[in-house]
Each structure stands twice: as C-alpha cells, then as structure tokens.
Amino acid sequence: xxxxxxxxxxxxxxxxxxxxxxxxxxxxxxxxxxxxxxxxxxxxxxxxxxxxxxxxxxxxxxxxxxxxxxxxxxxxxxxxxxxxxxxxxxxxxxxxxxxxxxxxxxxxxxxxxxxxxxxxxxxxxxxxxxxxxxxxxxxxxxxxxxxxxxxxxxxxxxxxxxxxxxxxxxxxxxxxxxxxxxxxxxxxxxxxxxxxxxxxxxxxxxxxxxxxxxxxxxxxxxxxxxxxxxxxxxxxxxxxxxxxxxxxxxx
Amino acid sequence: xxxxxxxxxxxxxxxxxxxxxxxxxxxxxxxxxxxxxxxxxxxxxxxxxxxxxxxxx
Amino acid sequence: xxxxxxxxxxxxxxxxxxxxxxxxxxxxxxxxxxxxxxxxxxxxxxxxxxxxxxxxxxxxxxxxxxxxxxxxxxxxxxxxxxxxxxxxxxxxxxxxxxxxxxxxxxxxxxxxxxxxxxxxxxxxxxxxxxxxxxxxxxxxxxxxxxxxxxxxxxxxxxxx
Numbered sequence: 001x002x003x004x005x006x007x008x009x010x011x012x013x014x015x016x017x018x019x020x021x022x023x024x025x026x027x028x029x030x031x032x033x034x035x036x037x038x039x040x041x042x043x044x045x046x047x048x049x050x051x052x053x054x055x056x057x058x059x060x061x062x063x064x065x066x067x068x069x070x071x072x073x074x075x076x077x078x079x080x081x082x083x084x085x086x087x088x089x090x091x092x093x094x095x096x097x098x099x100x101x102x103x104x105x106x107x108x109x110x111x112x113x114x115x116x117x118x119x120x121x122x123x124x125x126x127x128x129x130x131x132x133x134x135x136x137x138x139x140x141x142x143x144x145x146x147x148x149x150x151x152x153x154x155x156x157x158x159x160x161x162x163x164x165x166x167x168x169x170x171x172x173x174x175x176x177x178x179x180x181x182x183x184x185x186x187x188x189x190x191x192x193x194x195x196x197x198x199x200x201x202x203x204x205x206x207x208x209x210x211x212x213x214x215x216x217x218x219x220x221x222x223x224x225x226x227x228x229x230x231x232x233x234x235x236x237x238x239x240x241x242x243x244x245x246x247x248x249x250x251x
Numbered sequence: 252x253x254x255x256x257x258x259x260x261x262x263x264x265x266x267x268x269x270x271x272x273x274x275x276x277x278x279x280x281x282x283x284x285x286x287x288x289x290x291x292x293x294x295x296x297x298x299x300x301x302x303x304x305x306x307x308x
Numbered sequence: 309x310x311x312x313x314x315x316x317x318x319x320x321x322x323x324x325x326x327x328x329x330x331x332x333x334x335x336x337x338x339x340x341x342x343x344x345x346x347x348x349x350x351x352x353x354x355x356x357x358x359x360x361x362x363x364x365x366x367x368x369x370x371x372x373x374x375x376x377x378x379x380x381x382x383x384x385x386x387x388x389x390x391x392x393x394x395x396x397x398x399x400x401x402x403x404x405x406x407x408x409x410x411x412x413x414x415x416x417x418x419x420x421x422x423x424x425x426x427x428x429x430x431x432x433x434x435x436x437x438x439x440x441x442x443x444x445x446x447x448x449x450x451x452x453x454x455x456x457x458x459x460x461x462x463x464x465x466x467x468x
Contacts, residue, residue, distance in 0.1 A: 031277065042266070046258075050438035054404060057258040059436055064269040088316045107272050115265040122261060125402025125429045131344035169323050173331040184335075185342045186365060186459050188412060193434040203437035220273055227280035234287055238294070247291050 016233055017242045019093045023230040030223035034216045041067075041212030049206050061119040063209050066194075068111035071217040072140060073175055075105040078221075079147075080172050083165035093233065095161035098168060099151050100228035104221055106144035113137060124188060132181035133189035136174060143171035157236055345412045347458040348391040358419050364393060365412040365431065367456050373407055386411060386423070388458050393417075397425040404430035410456045431456065 012018050045063035052059035082098035085091060116134070117127045128134065147164050154160025182191045194200045194210070202210075237243045309317070335342070345365030356362065364386055372385035383396045384407075395413050405411060410431035415424045433455040437445075445451050 046266070050440070052436050053439045053442035054406075054409070054432055055436075057262060058403075060258065060262050061265045062436070064265055068269065084317075084320055087320050088313050104276060107276055111269050111272050114268050118261045118265050118268075122259065123402065123404050123430060123432060125405075126427075129344065129429070132342050166323060169320060170327050172324060173327045177331070177335070182457075185339075185344065186346070186457050187344050188429060188431055190432055190434040191455070191457070193436060201433075201435040203441050205438060205441075206436055220276065224276040224280070227277075231280055231283045231287060234284075234291075238287075238291055243291065244295065247288075247295050250288075 014091045014093055016093065016237055016240070017246075020230055020233055020242075020246075023226040027223045027226040027230070030219045030226070034219035034223060037212050037216035037219065041209045041216055044209035044212065049209055052206075055123060058119065058123060061115055063213050065112060065115040065119060066210065067213040067217040068108045068115065069137070070214060071221055072105055072108040072112055072137075073178060074218070075101055075108060075221050076140070076144075076168075076172070076175055078225075079105065079168050083168040086165050087162065087169075092158065093229070095158065095165065096232050096236070097225060097229045098165055099147070099161050100232055101221075101225055102144050102147040102151070102164075103228070104224045106141060106148065108217065108221070109137065109141040109144060113141065120188075126188075129188045131187040131189060132185045133178065133187045136178045136181050139174055140171075140178060143167075143174060147171070343459050345459070347388040348386055348393045349388055350459050351393060351417070352391040356417060359416060361414065361416045361426075363412055363414045364395070364423055364425075365410070365456065365459075366393075367454060368405070368407050368409060368411050370407050383422075384411075386413065388456065393423050394421070395423040395425050395428075397428050399428070401428055402430040404432055406430075409454055 013022065041063065045060055049060070049063075051057045079098050079101040082094050082101065086095040086098050113134075116137075120129075121127050147167050150167055151157075151160045151164040154163065179192075181187060182189055193202050200207075234243055345363035348364065348366050351364060366386040366388040369385035369387045369392060373382065374384070375382050379398065380400065381396065381398050382401065383394065385392045386395050387393075395415075397413065397415075405428065410433060412429045412431050413423060413425035414427040414429075417423050435452055435455070437452070442452060
C-alpha cells in the first residue's frame with residue numbers, strides 16, 4: 001500500500017504542472033534554511049573560531065573553500081543519479097533537473113578554484129600549480145561547461161538532454177580522481193582533513209562552522225536547482241496549455 | 252572595522268566571491284522568470300488579438 | 309522494470325564501467341608523470357643529470373635554514389627522514405616557509421651536489437588547530453608531526 005502511494009507520488013512529480021508547483025513551494029523554504037545555516041556558519045567562521053597555529057587567520061578561507069568544493073562534487077553525484085533515471089525512465093522533469101544542475105555545479109567549482117587560488121598565493125607562494133588535485137578540479141569545471149554547451153547546442157531539448165546525460169556519466173570518472181588525487185600522487189595540495197570513518201585532523205573547536213556551511217551549500221544547491229528547473233520547464237512548455245492557463249490566471 | 256577582526260584583505264575577498272556567486276544563483280532565476288513572464292504575456296496578447304503598438308489605445 | 313528499461317540500464321552501466329576502465333588504464337600508465345614532486349630518497353636512489361629540472365619535496369630540516377645577510381640568498385636542507393638534500397634559493401619565500409614544515413622546490417642539482425631552486429613553494433599538511441592546542445601538545449611531549457607524503461618509488465624501496 002505505502003509503496004504504491006510512493007510510486008504514485010513519484011509519477012505525479014513527472015507531470016509538469018505538479019513539478020512546477022512543488023518547485024515553487026519548496027525552493028523558498030530551502031533558501032530560507034540555507035540563509036539560516038550560512039548565517040550561523042559565516043558568523044562562527046569569521047568571529048568565533050580561533051586562528052590556526054600555522055596559517056593564523058588565513059585558514060578561515062577553508063570555511064567557504066571546502067564546502068564549495070564538496071558541493072561541486074556532491075552536485076555532480078546528484079546530477080549523475082538524475083542522469084541515470086533520465087536515461088532509463090525518460091522522465092522529462094528529471095532530464096531538466098539533470099541539465100539545470102550543471103550551471104550551479106560550475107558556480108560552486110568556480111568558488112572553489114577562485115578561493116583556493118587566493119588562499120594559495122600567500123600560503124603556498126603560488127596562485128596555481130598543475131598538481132593532480134588542482135588540475136582534476138579544473139577538469140570538473142570544464143566538464144560542467146561541456147554539459148551546458150552540449151545541451152545548449154541542440155534545438156530539440158529532449159534529445160540534447162539525453163546526449164548531455166551521457167556526458168554526465170562519462171565525466172563521473174573524474175569525481176573519484178579528484179577525491180583520491182591527494183592519496184595517489186604527491187601534490188602541492190594537502191591531504192583530506194575531514195575523514196568520515198576515522199579521526200579528522202582538525203581540532204574539534206574549529207568544526208562547527210564547517211558543518212553549518214556544508215549544510216548551507218547543500219540547501220543552496222537544492223534551492224537553485226528547483227528554481228532553474230522550474231524556469232526551464234516553463235520555457236520548454238511555453239506553447240502548452242498548462243503554461244497558458246497559469247499565465248491567464250496571473251495576468 | 253573591529254581591530255581584532257582585521258584579517259588580511261584576501262580573506263574578505265574570498266568570502267566576497269562566495270557571497271557574490273551564491274547571490275547570482277538567487278538572482279538569475281528571478282530575472283529569467285521575469286523575462287519569461289513578459290515574453291509569455293506578449294505571446295498571449297498576440298494570440299488573443301489584443302496587441303497594439305499604441306500604449307494609449 | 310520493463311525489458312526496454314532493463315536494456316537501457318545495462319547500456320548506462322556499460323558506459324560507466326568502460327569509462328572507468330579506460331581511466332584506470334590511463335592513470336596507471338601515467339602514474340609517474342602525475343607526481344608533483346619527488347622525495348630526497350628518490351633523488352638519492354637515481355642519479356639525475358645536472359641539467360635535469362624537477363620538483364623536490366620534503367620537510368625543511370630543523371635548524372638548517374641560514375640566510376645571507378647581504379642578499380636574498382637562503383640555504384636549507386630538505387629531508388624525508390631517510391635522506392637529506394641541501395638546497396639554495398635566491399628570492400622571497402612564501403609565508404608558510406618554516407623549519408619543520410613542508411616545502412617543494414623546483415630546480416636542478418648542480419655539479420656541486422646542491423639543489424639550486426628557481427622557485428620555492430610551501431606545503432602545509434591537513435592539520436588545523438588553535439595555538440593553545442599546539443602548545444599543549446608540545447608541553448605533553450607529543451608535538452604534532454607534520455605529514456609530508458613521499459613519492460611512490462621511495463615507498464616501494466622502503467618496503468611499504
């Protein structure tokens with residue numbers, strides 16, 4: 001019984017008007033949650049956490065750099081799952097969501113690369129180095145841009161989405177490379193600080209703002225994804241009846 | 252600014268970049284929605300034959 | 309799941325698997341080229357020609373840094389615990405350049421056996437802690453040991 005209900009609910013999400021409505025209602029709440037988490041996180045990161053014993057206050061860049069980097073990668077995983085669903089079940093709203101994740105992922109990748117560069121200049125002594133971690137992250141940015149470009153190049157959006165979904169799956173191989181680059185090779189970038197299964201090499205007093213910012217970026221990604229997907233859906237369906245009805249209702 | 256929190260300018264620059272790019276993620280969909288709405292309303296008016304170049308008509 | 313969807317899922321799986329296999333092969337083949345730096349033990353194990361430029365990475369030996377009072381000339385030792393290599397550099401060092409911390413120097417070993425660096429980068433490890441914690445660790449006699457990875461060849465030679 002319950003499974004049938006979930007299944008029906010899932011299929012309803014495939015209907016454009018229902019999907020539009022859900023995005024419209026849920027996105028503002030996600031933005032609100034993100035704002036609260038980011039407020040806590042930024043305040044603690046800038047004014048509460050003690051300076052690092054080596055890098056002093058410069059290490060505070062970590063609280064925007066690391067959450068952005070994780071979101072750039074987590075966003076890609078979300079897109080990959082959506083791409084698999086889109087390719088196997090051909091649900092149009094899923095195709096649209098998979099495509100709309102790319103610009104947001106690219107934005108987080110840009111934050112990661114820019115803040116990392118700004119951090120690297122005073123600490124390491126260089127803006128950029130072609131080590132495995134930095135290079136694989138740059139590749140991620142190009143993969144995101146490639147997905148956007150491919151999708152935009154198609155007149156038939158459904159066909160474009162399917163081709164770009166395949167590119168998403170091809171680019172998926174880069175995600176473990178980014179993560180393990182600091183273990184497989186010698187790099188200028190340091191190893192992973194946070195370990196989910198072992199002990200993290202960051203003092204507990206420095207942890208809370210990181211988690212607030214991680215949650216905030218997750219919510220930001222979700223909210224931006226729903227916002228963009230809703231717009232894309234209306235743009236594609238501009239000549240369809242349900243959009244006309246909506247327009248007449250608000251006009 | 253509070254003297255105790257006078258970090259190097261690049262710390263603030265990093266946070267600024269973060270804030271700007273995130274803000275764009277909020278603003279872009281709003282701008283696009285406005286543009287879409289204007290376009291659709293125009294199309295709707297055209298389809299219903301209510302379109303006129305003269306705003307006073 | 310309908311047969312069509314099963315077939316599509318199989319194709320999706322095949323794409324992911326084949327790309328993964330291709331990447332694994334490429335990475336294994338290019339393993340050595342993807343190292344950003346090599347450790348003093350590696351340099352010790354193979355005698356490189358004097359004009360060969362490479363990146364040397366390790367820790368700056370405690371008490372080894374000496375600065376020329378009349379110029380920007382700095383000399384220090386880079387170590388990975390097993391071997392040490394003397395390095396000279398003329399120029400401005402990054403903020404994090406410190407004794408006992410990680411460093412990556414780009415240059416070549418001259419006929420004098422000294423590594424002449426053209427560029428020096430600091431490398432910090434993944435540990436973050438407040439000053440008080442660092443001092444408490446030192447007081448307790450267990451100061452934080454800076455973690456610097458070593459290149460693969462050195463790892464193989466030392467047996468792990």
